Amino acid sequence: MPIPRIRLGGPAGPDCSTLVYGTWRLLNDAIPTPEALCARLQHCADLGITTIDTAEIYGKYLVEEALGAALARDPSLKRRLQLVTKAGIYVPNAFHPERKVAFYDARGARLIKSAEKSLRFLGVETLDLFLVHRPDWLTAAEETAEGLARLLQDGKIRAAGVSNYSVHQFETLQHFLGGRLATNQVEFSLLHMDPITDGTADQAQRTGAPLMAWSPLGGGRLLRDDDGAGRRVRETVDGMRDAHPGLTVEQAAYAWLRMHPSRPLVILGTNRLERIAHAAEGAEVTLSREEWYALWTAAQGRRLP
Numbered sequence: 001m002p003i004p005r006i007r008l009g010g011p012a013g014p015d016c017s018t019l020v021y022g023t024w025r026l027l028n029d030a031i032p033t034p035e036a037l038c039a040r041l042q043h044c045a046d047l048g049i050t051t052i053d054t055a056e057i058y059g060k061y062l063v064e065e066a067l068g069a070a071l072a073r074d075p076s077l078k079r080r081l082q083l084v085t086k087a088g089i090y091v092p093n094a095f096h097p098e099r100k101v102a103f104y105d106a107r108g109a110r111l112i113k114s115a116e117k118s119l120r121f122l123g124v125e126t127l128d129l130f131l132v133h134r135p136d137w138l139t140a141a142e143e144t145a146e147g148l149a150r151l152l153q154d155g156k157i158r159a160a161g162v163s164n165y166s167v168h169q170f171e172t173l174q175h176f177l178g179g180r181l182a183t184n185q186v187e188f189s190l191l192h193m194d195p196i197t198d199g200t201a202d203q204a205q206r207t208g209a210p211l212m213a214w215s216p217l218g219g220g221r222l223l224r225d226d227d228g229a230g231r232r233v234r235e236t237v238d239g240m241r242d243a244h245p246g247l248t249v250e251q252a253a254y255a256w257l258r259m260h261p262s263r264p265l266v267i268l269g270t271n272r273l274e275r276i277a278h279a280a281e282g283a284e285v286t287l288s289r290e291e292w293y294a295l296w297t298a299a300q301g302r303r304l305p
């Protein structure tokens with residue numbers, strides 16, 4: 001079954017795959033060669049996972065450059081893929097020895113500078129989706145909105161959004177941006193259900209801007225033996241295999257997210273090709289209402305209120 005798609009940010013925004021390949025951990029283990037990374041991106045695109053999530057800060061500011069080198073090996077990928085990046089977190093690093101502490105900066109001029117750097121590193125003329133990575137408590141929403149509006153107007157980004165924003169922060173920025181925020185990328189999984197109860201997912205339904213769910217496996221915790229909630233979820237998935245032959249824990253976890261009415265796009269974090277393919281194979285899994293609530297109950301370790 002093809003991976004379902006969704007357009008973000010209105011008619012001019014990118015048509016994204018609802019399974020997204022995330023690159024936070026890209027350089028964690030063995031650093032892939034540009035050729036190997038190009039092959040991985042081609043593999044994702046062939047599977048229908050055409051949306052790639054990255055950020056200026058990933059890999060100590062090196063992931064975007066690595067992606068750019070991979071994309072240069074096969075320029076057709078630039079047409080096939082939708083590139084999502086984020087900016088606004090600045091930490092001390094080798095390129096900036098003058099920085100003594102980590103800070104957030106979502107002032108318009110800073111966002112524009114970061115977006116232009118991302119364009120250069122990725123080797124593209126437009127970013128499909130550009131997100132403010134974290135709310136910056138020191139910048140007025142109006143000023144952030146001015147920067148995003150300028151990037152949209154200049155065609156440097158096709159859509160704008162945020163990440164890790166509270167409901168009120170989203171609403172305030174949305175007000176100054178004329179309702180154009182395309183998404184809020186938040187932590188959302190069986191092990192982190194806050195978006196369901198803190199208003200984030202309701203806001204996504206109300207505004208029509210779908211969430212993007214990061215760490216859908218709790219950063220891998222869902223699969224670890226020492227995690228109680230993970231163990232209960234795995235036992236529950238074991239009991240679902242009569243109805244879903246071959247169902248794996250991660251496929252169930254992605255399906256659980258997808259079925260929420262806030263329509264979250266699920267961002268995969270694995271570096272392994274076979275796990276990416278496996279996630280794509282699970283795109284057709286649909287849980288029953290009872291199964292969805294059984295997973296909620298298992299993850300929470302308590303009965304429904």
Ligand SMILES: NC(=O)c1ccc[n+]([C@@H]2O[C@H](COP(=O)([O-])OP(=O)(O)OC[C@H]3O[C@@H](n4cnc5c(N)ncnc54)[C@H](OP(=O)(O)O)[C@@H]3O)[C@@H](O)[C@H]2O)c1
Pocket residue numbers: 021022023024025053054133163164185186213214215216217218219220221223250267268269270271272275
């Ligand atoms: N906006 C934000 O603030 C923010 C924050 C965090 C992440 N993100 C985005 O979300 C993406 C996903 O986050 P995440 O990496 O924490 O996702 P995740 O899917 O929750 O965790 C991925 C980790 O789980 C491990 N894992 C173990 N068993 C696995 C299995 N069967 N299938 C898949 N993975 C398995 C992976 O290891 P292997 O590589 O060995 O498979 C990897 O280390 C990131 O890449 C990034 O793009 C955004």
